[in-house]
Amino acid sequence: MNDTVQALTEKARRLRVDIVKTLHRSRSGHTGGSLSAIDMITALYFHKMRHRPEEPSWPDRDRFVLCKGHAAPAQYVALAEAGYFPKEDLMTLRRLGSHLQGHPDSKVTPGVEVCTGSLGQGLSMANGMAMALKLDGRASRVYALLGDGELQEGQVWEAAMAAPHYRLDNLCALVDCNGLQIDGEVAKVMNVAPVADKFRAFGWHVLEIDGHDMAAVLQALDRAETLTGAPTVVVARTVKGKGVAFFENKASYHGVTPSDEELPRALECLGCFEDCEKIVD
Amino acid sequence: MxxxxxxxxxxxxxxxxxxxxxxxxxxxxxxxxxxxxxxxxxxxxxxxxxxxxxxxxxxxxxxxxxxxxxxxxxxxxxxxxxxxxxxxxxxxxxxxxxxxxxxxxxxxxxxxxxxxxxxxxxxxxxxxxxxxxxxxxxxxxxxxxxxxxxxxxxxxxxxxxxxxxxxxxTIFGNDYRFTIGKGVQLREGTDLTFVATGLMTAQALAAAEELAKGGISARVVHLATIKPLDEEIIVAAARETGAIVTAEEHSIVGGLGGAVAECLGERFPAPLVRVGIKDRFGTSGKAEELLEYFGLMPEDLVVAAREVLARK
Missing domain, CATH: 3.40.50.970 (Thiamin diphosphate (ThDP)-binding fold, Pyr/PP domains)
Structure with missing residues (x-):
């Protein structure tokens, strides 16, 4: 287990480097929320989920829905790393004609299940997939990653009501609680706390973890698989911008990308000492 | 019927x-x-x-x-x-x-x-x-x-x-074949065309019957598919009858009337009258009363037909 945790932690570090480089190149996109979610995304794509990059529509795959679609770069770097498409494609993010749209688009990106980006809609779609998989008697599981700011959307709670009603124990939601949204602290903009109690009251199994502690993430995902009769939500405390010291816990880095000046410093924070002159071009 | x-x-x-x-x-x-x-x-x-x-x-x-x-x-x-x-x-x-x-x-x-x-x-x-x-x-x-x-x-x-x-x-028999995107001509006519959808198609057929008594020949085209729009049947109607009245149980803004106006405006400008809800909200009442109240009866279509004919 220790080796696995170590390997995944290292993988997440390298994916953070990919996120920073990708967003530096695109000069547009969401840095903070991509970095807060990447440990969980790494655990899912490189440990927990059964999926086939060479066969994206394999019927028995586990499904992943990035409800907080603005963290698309975090999903894209994981998909590229897994082999769904070449890593070079990351450098086309948000460009005209790219298959890597600003927010996840199932029409054009292999490995993306549905279209998200308008907050609050993903969990409903994850529910629908979980219902279909149950109807078909498949053992596949559905993972849905939400943001804490996203919980302000009323549709999330419609979906949160429906998932236990239909006993969707093949569904695991993860809430990336980085505590910040565009206009500032979630608690000040529109408080969503207590998140765990709310889901508990709606009938979910609730697990609370540090979303950057890889061992804890893996443990929670394993545990979720054993909990039956209702869906499980993993409420994960995270740090927005995690891994790049000067991005951390800053709402101002929600939708801001690393500048040419920031790039070498950001990569240094991630233990990456590449020749940035080449990257900056 | x-x-x-x-x-x-x-x-x-x-x-x-x-x-x-x-x-x-x-x-x-x-x-x-x-x-x-x-x-x-x-x-x-x-x-x-x-x-x-x-x-x-x-x-x-x-x-x-x-x-x-x-x-x-x-x-x-x-x-x-x-x-x-x-x-x-x-x-x-x-x-x-x-x-x-x-x-x-x-x-x-x-x-x-x-x-x-x-x-x-x-x-x-x-x-x-x-x-x-x-x-x-x-x-x-x-x-x-x-x-x-x-x-x-x-x-x-x-x-x-x-x-x-x-x-x-009931308008259609089991010999009818619906196709997405295709309109269907239900009555031949030469003076004007009713382009209708939904329950207004039956009203248009009744209006055409009424107009025939006065010697006016109204074609009736039923458009079940509003999108994709069967532009050819609309353009043909405009070319061959020279005037169009649309009929829908919907706002005249952006619905069938809007779609037909867009089509005619670009492809074959012709006199047009849109019959529908005139940019208002509905109100309580019996369904039949409301069709009258909002001007969706065959007699309203007859009035619209005379209006559009006067502009030919």
Whole structure:
């Protein structure tokens, strides 16, 4: 287990480097929320989920829905790393004609299940997939990653009501609680706390973890698989911008990308000492 | 014009047939299954029926998820909620990914009746038509509804079907063949053309009959599919009859009248009168009273025909 945790932690570090480089190149996109979610995304794509990059529509795959679609770069770097498409494609993010749209688009990106980006809609779609998989008697599981700011959307709670009603124990939601949204602290903009109690009251199994502690993430995902009769939500405390010291816990880095000046410093924070002159071009 | 059947009743019947024929057909409703008639399916296939409660946004999103996993979901509620409450879910979760979701709304237009303006959707054609990837169908009677629902199930992609609460006269026999995107000429005429949809097609046929008594020859074209629009049948009508009256139980803004005006404006400008709800909300009353109140009777179409003829 220790080796696995170590390997995944290292993988997440390298994916953070990919996120920073990708967003530096695109000069547009969401840095903070991509970095807060990447440990969980790494655990899912490189440990927990059964999926086939060479066969994206394999019927028995586990499904992943990035409800907080603005963290698309975090999903894209994981998909590229897994082999769904070449890593070079990351450098086309948000460009005209790219298959890597600003927010996840199932029409054009292999490995993306549905279209998200308008907050609050993903969990409903994850529910629908979980219902279909149950109807078909498949053992596949559905993972849905939400943001804490996203919980302000009323549709999330419609979906949160429906998932236990239909006993969707093949569904695991993860809430990336980085505590910040565009206009500032979630608690000040529109408080969503207590998140765990709310889901508990709606009938979910609730697990609370540090979303950057890889061992804890893996443990929670394993545990979720054993909990039956209702869906499980993993409420994960995270740090927005995690891994790049000067991005951390800053709402101002929600939708801001690393500048040419920031790039070498950001990569240094991630233990990456590449020749940035080449990257900056 | 013999039997009368509500398009929602035809929907309930054909949905249950489809359920028996195709195990991938699933149905969602938002606490109105008795009214939308999805309850017929629910009784036969309870494991494939999902009541989502009074939560339309989640219903449409859930339908998108079911479609993403290979099902053919039909999601139903009243038109005002299916399209009004859940418009952005229809756009983002259904139309944008081109999800194979069928949104079949009943209780459209003013013939909802007594429930009043809050429940009478007069904008749904306009706001579904504006969304890329959407197909928009407004059947005229029970037979066409059954065929349109079957066509929607066979078509891969998002479809909006607009149905009504009340019984409407049967226009089509079982020899009729509905095709998505194709209008159908129901009566030949040379002086003007009624282009009608939904329950207004029967009104247009009655108006054409009335006009014939005065020596005016009115063609009647029924457009069940508002999008994609059968431009050829409209342009041919304008070229051959020289004047058009559109007829819909919907706002004259952005619906059938809007679509026909766009087509004629670009391709064959001709005198046009749009009969429909004149940019107003509905109100309480009996369905028949409301058709009169809002000027949707055959005699209103006769007046519109004389008006458009005067501009030829």
């Amino acid at each position: 013999s039997t009368m059947i509500a398009t929602r009743d035809a929907y309930g019947e054909v949905l249950a047939e489809l359920g028996a024929e195709n195990a991938d057909v699933v149905v969602l409703d938002a606490d109105l299954s008795g009214s939308t008639k999805t309850a017929v399916f629910a009784r036969k296939f309870p494991e494939r029926f999902f009541n989502m409660g009074i939560a339309e946004a989640n219903m449409i999103g859930t339908a998108a998820g079911l479609a993403a996993a290979g099902k053919i979901p039909f999601a139903s509620t009243f038109a005002i909620f299916a399209v009004g409450r859940a418009w952005e879910q229809m756009r983002q979760s259904v139309a944008y990914p081109k999800a194979n979701v069928k949104i079949v709304a009943t209780h459209s237009g003013v013939t909802v009746g007594e429930d009043g303006g809050s429940h009478q959707s007069v904008e749904d054609i306009a706001i579904t038509r504006a969304v890329p990837n959407m197909t928009v169908i407004v059947p005229a009677d029970g037979e066409e509804t059954k065929q349109a629902i079957r066509a929607a199930a066979a078509y891969k992609g998002p479809v909006y079907v607009r149905l009504g609460r009340n019984k409407v006269p």
